[in-house]
Amino acid sequence: MTAASSVSAPGAPTIGVDFGTTNTVVSLTLGDDQARLVRYSINNRDLFAFRSALSFHSVQGVGEAANERVVEAGPWAIEAYLEDPLETRFIQSFKTFAASAAFTETRILNKRYQFEDLLAAFLLRLRDHAGAQLSELPPRIIVGRPVTFAGSSPDEALALTRYEAAFERLGFTDIRYAYEPVGAAFFFARQLKQDATVLVADFGGGTSDFSLVRFERAADGTLRSTPLSRSGVGVAGDAFDYRIIDQLVSPELGKGSDYRSFSNSLPIPQRYYAAFARWDQLALLRASKDMRDIRALERTAVEPDKIAALIEVLDGNHGYALYRSVSALKEALSSQDQATFRFEAGSVRIEKPVARVEFEAWIAPELAAIETAVGQALDQADLTEAGVDRVFLTGGSSFVPAVREIFLRRFGADKIETGGEFESIASGLALIGREADLDLWTMRAG
Template structure:
């Protein structure tokens, strides 16, 4: 069967998941799906695995690279021999990250992203056959990190996406993609605030949509963003519940003195990609030495096991499970069990909200910034569209409920809205109004 080439493709490369959408000759967007071991899925986990198989019968050693759910499967099957990396989007704009070495091979960010995209394309099969020259790639309003270099991130994206054969690579802000998706549901003119909550960033756009006959005219009014979202919430949970059980806040003995255990060992838990990198860093030697001098050596031994045995993914799942539970219930149990490490604690939603108070304040400030840039009062916003997994957190939803009437707030398309909207942007006659090219 001949596969009809799509007109445009939209790719939402997210911190946690990646979603791909294609447009057809009728101007409709459809999602690319993947046949995984757990069934068909339109979301593809933003993860990579590297396995190095020793030579057999004189054959050269083999490096096996996988991505998405296949990377997770490889890691679960052989965690000790697998380098597992997730959430690597968070250092796209970091000039401090130049490379990581895996099996003595140098990988820059663009190498990691290109490897990920090539495996994603492979697993999509016919779904990504005969790709068009134009791709619209989602980008956050503000990249994650303390001092993000936007130009550097787009240069890295440009090289990685170019390796797939795209010749017309454009970038659009992720909430703008979500807005285009949401606009299909509008029956009348409306000023819309779109809030997109990803793993690494929270982004906001205000857009005016007006109907002219059968056409929908749209005008961007303002945008804002902040480099905190779901991953930052994860870190607060780990910092409160896990790190103290791994030695944070403890002491070790040196030269007849009790000294504090360095905090930098635990800062890696702020980003899932850094947790994988810590295992291969020089700090591991010092952490192993601490197990002999720490006043509570059993806690350091837990830390070593988590790093050595690649328990980061199990920890990620435990944290995600707690967040989901607290979105529904006032209390929930945190349960992390991997190898010989087991940590269980009850958590109240009010405690969790106290832990993430700094992030909530930053998100709230970005919402107000978007309104100020558009010179609009909250009651001038006709519709509010929330998308992304973190939008389910009650304290996040409360930010909007305090500002806007409940009947104006909608949610949906948590995973597909951005990719579908990006693909639709690729059909716009005035592309420069909605997207940009890397300089």
């Protein structure tokens, strides 16, 4: 990876793109100091958080038409999938594969797709749904990237090369990358009235990222900024979701129980429940050879009713409903000490009270990893908590009380700032385009 090539004219029109694991947000600056969010309209709803999802549906026909496929993205992809789940290939959270050398391609409706093909298809549909807002694209785009990409052995150079190939297909010729929490820092800096050292904590779906930035006012009122350090960890909201499912749902669907094989009692394979890490993977499990074995297990399971419930969840394509129930529980526990988890799909009904302290115990490993990364950012900048003036929390998981408690305990309530939890990164990325020296804040792939 190399730094951006040159000092650029400040104030050039710029697009900032926060391509997230869960949602993607786009913002524009038109040569001024205002960042404008790109918005979308669907079913009389106005939104700016565009779901990072794709759907592929085959078109019935003969000859060349038989190989055609309808591609959708965002909330339109979810609608297409829910309308015809068995004939639609649905992909979400594909950002988690960006830095994986093990992921080379996937086959969808008899066509091979590399990661850059998926991202390009997603971006093209996002642009189309934006209409006139993105009809004329400036050459410069600043794309957010996590401090640490998701995965066990992430290859960040590979990820940026894949990003580059996808964004080039939209016609961009000046493609730069900036750390996501740095983008959030630029968004927050507009609120500063005096010099400050700011820690930005950005919690996405797949990663949690941290940056320390020093902001200072020059005599002419210009806000100058200096990056101090950064750190990150590949766990965030998606990992919290999986902990809930693993504790509340999977045991009701047979995880941890046994089946009989001749005179032996054997545990039901754990791999059947790994697919619950993301709801779109459940459809793939239903289409896999494991599904035949799961159906056979119902006859030999010690608790066949639980395996029957698992089969019903998979056959009925109830994954989306399941994750909506998970999201509802997380949201409720953000403001209540106890809430009830409710999941109803067909004849399957799971209803359990959950105390916030239980949830916090489930996600303890992720909380520890997050706090370790915060300490790393401070160590790299040779700072203690006392040297940080403001802490800006952004991203969906910043609402989780146990996450917020890490920062309250270490920095104190007076230093904590929130706001723009879903727009801060994209807007800040676009605002970075105003900087005279982009080398300081951005990088190129290569």
